[in-house]
Amino acid sequence: MSFLREVAGNSVALDLYIQPKASKNTVCGLHGSELKLAITAPPVEGKANKAVIAYLAELFGVAKSSVIIMSGQQSRHKRCVLQGVTFKEASRIVNGFL
Secondary structure: OOOEEEEEOOEEEEEEEEEOOOOOOEEEEEEOOEEEEEOOOOOOOOHHHHHHHHHHHHHHOOOHHHEEEEEOOOOOEEEEEEEOOOHHHHHHHHHOOO
16 A cells, blocks of 8 residues: 555555545545545635545544645645554555445
């Protein structure tokens, strides 16, 4: 899983490819070396970024404040850090979609 890396003892980084304006929020699988997320929000005025944060927080069972978009705020290609999630937990959750 090259899209998932441990960055600290209790944090992971995800490389994401975002598909905005989808019919539902879901993990679609892989897009190259990134995890592809479909998000219902449009890519205007930060709505898609807020939706990505909310979806990841729900998916991994953490607070929205624990999800940080490190790079790609204006792009479909994003790198997010999830605090309070171990690599093992994240792998188990993501593998349920792949």
